[in-house]
Amino acid sequence: MWAxxxxxxxxxxxxxxxxxxxxxxxxxxxxxxxDFADRTHTADQILFYxxxxxxxxxxxxxxxxxxxxxxxxxxxxxxxxIFGGIFVGCWAMALAEILNVFxxxxxxxxxxxxxxxxxxxxxxxxxxxxxxxxxxGW
Amino acid sequence: MASDSKILYIKGDRDVEVTKPDVTxxxxxxxxxxxxxxxxxxxxxxxxxxxxxxRQRCVVSVLKIISCIHEKFPGADVQNLxxxxxxxxxxxxxxxxxxxHIIKTVFVAAVTFFGAAxxxxxxxxxxxxxxxxxxxxxxxxxxxxxxxxxLEITYSVGITAGILIFFNHFGRKRFTxxxxxxxxxxxxxxxxxxxxxxxxxxxxxxxIDVGTTGTSGSNxx
Numbered sequence: 001m002w003a004x005x006x007x008x009x010x011x012x013x014x015x016x017x018x019x020x021x022x023x024x025x026x027x028x029x030x031x032x033x034x035d036f037a038d039r040t041h042t043a044d045q046i047l048f049y050x051x052x053x054x055x056x057x058x059x060x061x062x063x064x065x066x067x068x069x070x071x072x073x074x075x076x077x078x079x080x081x082i083f084g085g086i087f088v089g090c091w092a093m094a095l096a097e098i099l100n101v102f103x104x105x106x107x108x109x110x111x112x113x114x115x116x117x118x119x120x121x122x123x124x125x126x127x128x129x130x131x132x133x134x135x136x137g138w
Numbered sequence: 139m140a141s142d143s144k145i146l147y148i149k150g151d152r153d154v155e156v157t158k159p160d161v162t163x164x165x166x167x168x169x170x171x172x173x174x175x176x177x178x179x180x181x182x183x184x185x186x187x188x189x190x191x192x193r194q195r196c197v198v199s200v201l202k203i204i205s206c207i208h209e210k211f212p213g214a215d216v217q218n219l220x221x222x223x224x225x226x227x228x229x230x231x232x233x234x235x236x237x238x239h240i241i242k243t244v245f246v247a248a249v250t251f252f253g254a255a256x257x258x259x260x261x262x263x264x265x266x267x268x269x270x271x272x273x274x275x276x277x278x279x280x281x282x283x284x285x286x287x288x289l290e291i292t293y294s295v296g297i298t299a300g301i302l303i304f305f306n307h308f309g310r311k312r313f314t315x316x317x318x319x320x321x322x323x324x325x326x327x328x329x330x331x332x333x334x335x336x337x338x339x340x341x342x343x344x345x346i347d348v349g350t351t352g353t354s355g356s357n358x359x
Contacts, residue, residue: 084252
């Protein structure tokens with residue numbers, strides 16, 4: 001009985017460390033947060049942003065795994081939704097950027113102008129797609 | 139001239155911020171020469187003049203700087219030990235209000251906090267860890283798990299440990315002397331921006347080089 005619990009503990013611990021390492025290096029190495037800090041000219045706060053990311057990961061995991069109820073109401077959900085949405089949007093674009101999606105397509109299609117139009121239509125398309133997906137309940 | 143055949147060593151950073159519209163060589167470079175008088179004179183030579191208002195930026199080639207020195211001291215032997223192109227950003231010394239800075243910081247903090255929370259929940263949901271933990275518990279102990287087992291607890295401990303080890307600090311306390319991954323990312327990002335600015339200016343022909351005559355900065359976009 002004890003041996004089993006110890007084995008489970010070892011599995012759980014290593015799973016947690018591996019997942020944390022993978023997910024957070026994915027976030028950091030894509031440069032999303034460095035981007036935020038640079039855009040807002042608040043690079044001096046970068047350590048604070050790291051703390052926020054770490055705290056968000058730790059608390060978010062606790063809330064999910066232990067199914068802790070948070071009585072924040074609709075407004076709390078709205079706050080979570082808007083900030084979570086901004087983050088995921090930037091994240092998705094950072095991923096596309098790091099994979100050189102845009103330069104490759106622009107070069108192949110020989111597009112040199114109106115790049116901002118493509119960026120805007122990309123953003124609208126993402127937003128529209130998310131709306132359809134969520135409202136259809138897929 | 140008495141200062142002929144003196145070696146002048148110059149070293150410039152890639153990215154310089156100035157607060158006066160008249161930019162002298164002393165603002166851009168650190169220099170060393172055995173002739174202190176010549177050194178002091180060179181430091182006051184003007185290389186760029188910005189228009190008075192707003193934020194402006196230009197890219198100066200080190201060749202332009204050398205030719206500027208040679209104009210006054212034709213015999214000086216200039217050795218460049220620094221960058222070949224220097225980005226000069228001029229900004230009126232108006233520090234933005236502290237409140238605005240705090241608002242921006244709080245905004246980014248909220249985005250990173252909720253974003254990280256959402257990401258880990260989305261990941262857990264994606265792989266359905268709750269079900270997976272149940273299956274693992276059954277595999278090891280042979281019994282159906284209750285609601286929460288030791289797996290959930292140690293997984294959470296593991297997540298916490300992994301994040302803190304990865305980021306290498308919490309609050310002001312650092313675990314090792316290495317820079318954190320985010321600090322490295324920040325520097326890489328700045329480097330990319332500087333490279334882009336320089337190459338952009340070169341390609342558009344806006345760089346202040348020996349071939350060009352323009353000495354006013356282009357407006358920052």
